[in-house]
Structures are given as C-alpha cells and as structure tokens.
Amino acid sequence: MTKPSLVVMAAGMGSRFGGCKQVKPIDLAGHTILDFSVYDAMRAGFGAVYFIIKEEMRASFQETVGNRIAEHIPVCYVFQKNEDLPSGFSCPPERSKPWGTAHALFACRNQVKGHFAVINADDYYGSEAFQAIFRFFTESPDDTQYGMAGYRLENTLSDYGAVSRGICRVNQDGSLLSVVEHLNIRREGQQILSSCPDGRRVPLLPDHTVSMNFWGLSDSIFPFLEQGLARFLSEQDSMGLCRNEYYLPSLISELIEQRLASVRVIPTGESWFGMTYPEDYPLVCQTISSFQESGRYPKYLWAHLEERRNTL
Numbered sequence: 532m533t534k535p536s537l538v539v540m541a542a543g544m545g546s547r548f549g550g551c552k553q554v555k556p557i558d559l560a561g562h563t564i565l566d567f568s569v570y571d572a573m574r575a576g577f578g579a580v581y582f583i584i585k586e587e588m589r590a591s592f593q594e595t596v597g598n599r600i601a602e603h604i605p606v607c608y609v610f611q612k613n614e615d616l617p618s619g620f621s622c623p624p625e626r627s628k629p630w631g632t633a634h635a636l637f638a639c640r641n642q643v644k645g646h647f648a649v650i651n652a653d654d655y656y657g658s659e660a661f662q663a664i665f666r667f668f669t670e671s672p673d674d675t676q677y678g679m680a681g682y683r684l685e686n687t688l689s690d691y692g693a694v695s696r697g698i699c700r701v702n703q704d705g706s707l708l709s710v711v712e713h714l715n716i717r718r719e720g721q722q723i724l725s726s727c728p729d730g731r732r733v734p735l736l737p738d739h740t741v742s743m744n745f746w747g748l749s750d751s752i753f754p755f756l757e758q759g760l761a762r763f764l765s766e767q768d769s770m771g772l773c774r775n776e777y778y779l780p781s782l783i784s785e786l787i788e789q790r791l792a793s794v795r796v797i798p799t800g801e802s803w804f805g806m807t808y809p810e811d812y813p814l815v816c817q818t819i820s821s822f823q824e825s826g827r828y829p830k831y832l833w834a835h836l837e838e839r840r841n842t843l
Contacts, residue, residue, distance in 0.1 A: 533645050534578025535668050540635045541584045541652035542611040554595040557816050560831050564655050569600050570832045575661040579605040581643055583635045586610040599833055611638045617761040623772050631776030632744060637760055640753040649746045656745050657801030664747045667797055678747030679707060681796040685737035687803040691810035693717040697742035697780040707787060707794035710742050710780035740796060742780050743803055755786055
C-alpha cells in the first residue's frame, strides 16, 4: 500500500482566538499543535503532508512550522483562494472570508492522490486516533468507504466558551448515518446544551459521538466535492454568497444519504483540545507539558526523530 498523506486545513483566520493560532508555540521548544499532529501521523505511517493555507501566509508559515517539518517528511502547500470555484461560478467582490472546510479540501483536487487523512491545524487529536485511521486504510479496499475518528462530546468542549460540533448518528454496525452541525455548544451547570435556529437550548448527551473533522478519505471524493460545491453555490442568494460556508460534514452527509459513499466511525478515547479562545492557550501548554513529563512525547520532537534515525 502506498503510504497515505495527511492534509492539514490551516487557512482559517482564527478570529475567535484573536490571531494566527496555527503557528503559536505551545512549549519551550517552540512546537505548535501542528508539530504534534504531524509527529503522530509520521509515527502512525503517513508519508507526506499537504498544508492548506492562504497564499499570503506562506512565508511566515514556512518559517515558523513548515521548514522544520519538511526536514523529516515531504511537505506540499495548497492555497485556498476564494475565487477558486467550480466552472460557471465567481466569487462576489464583497466576500472576504473563506468558503468553508469543503472548499478548503476542494483546493487539493489537483495535488492529493490516493488515500489521505484530513485534520484541522489548530486541534490536537492524539496519537491513538492517527494510528486508528492508518489501520482503517490498510483494512478498507473500497475507495468510496471513508473513515471518521469519532470523539465523545464531553471530551471535546472548551471551558472558556461555546464550540460548534458535528453531532453524529451512528448505526449499530458502526457506519455513519448523518452528521448535523450544532452551534453554540457549552456546559451549563450539569448539562451540555446547544442552540437551535429558533433560539431554544437543547440538551446533548456527554457520550454523543462527534466529528472533529478528522476524516480518512480517498481521491474519489474530489468529483463529489466539485458537484456538491456547485450545488451549494447555486442555492445561495446574494447575501448567502457573501457569508455562508460549505462544510465537509455536510458533503459527507449528502453522500451517505444518496448512497454514493459509506463512512465507518472509528471510536477514539482521546481527549481533544485546541485553541478556540485565548483562554484555552494556558491549558493547552499545561497539557502538552504534562505529556512530555510523562514520556508520551519527547521535549524535542524532531531532534528525537533524528536521533532515532541515526541509531538505526
């Protein structure tokens, strides 16, 4: 089997965090969350990394993260551009924000081949999840059977504000039935609540399976992406074209509903953490420090890899 690739969505603006959180160091060695994700992917068996970024980010991104990672695994850059749309569509001049995660992956259609995993740049997923997705690739011969790392909702919340999560319905055989985006999820007392469009607050169960945008896919998804993005754009009015986004879970749910693909949910007991809000930052640093002290990670990831390579 050709080694699968890792695709990292790093073009988000980080508006809630208040800066370019993708390249913010989280330990004394200057590692970012991205370093740990790529390190875990490499140890699991992934063979290349594709970073989806804004073109204007390239110089700072390479200097801060990309160059040191490229010394250990092949690195490619993909630029998410608002004007890069399916034939027949154009970007309104008023639009400034990206078109969403499905559009980010659409930008990879001419570069990424074979099997690949997709993650967010500013989320920590855990080594167990990367190993499980890699095993899925070795066990699944069907290019239209995809995988999704499934997390427990209670393991994916921020203590400092609301988050959005894809709440999953999972069949008894472990296949994904649907993903529904829930907004404004937060703990309120002993409950976990999310908002409805009509303003109601509805309770969610702590053990709900959620999608954290960690998908195991193949290049068979790119034609579906183009068709889905074109359909999404054709359904928008002028206001929607200026602000709405097309999410990868929405596309996946469409494919499942139309029986064009299936998705195996791969449960993980890992706890997610990320930098959604500035207040999350100290906890992320503290957690990584505890992982290093316990031996889960070395204090210098890439130097450790080099040392291992030299002893083989």
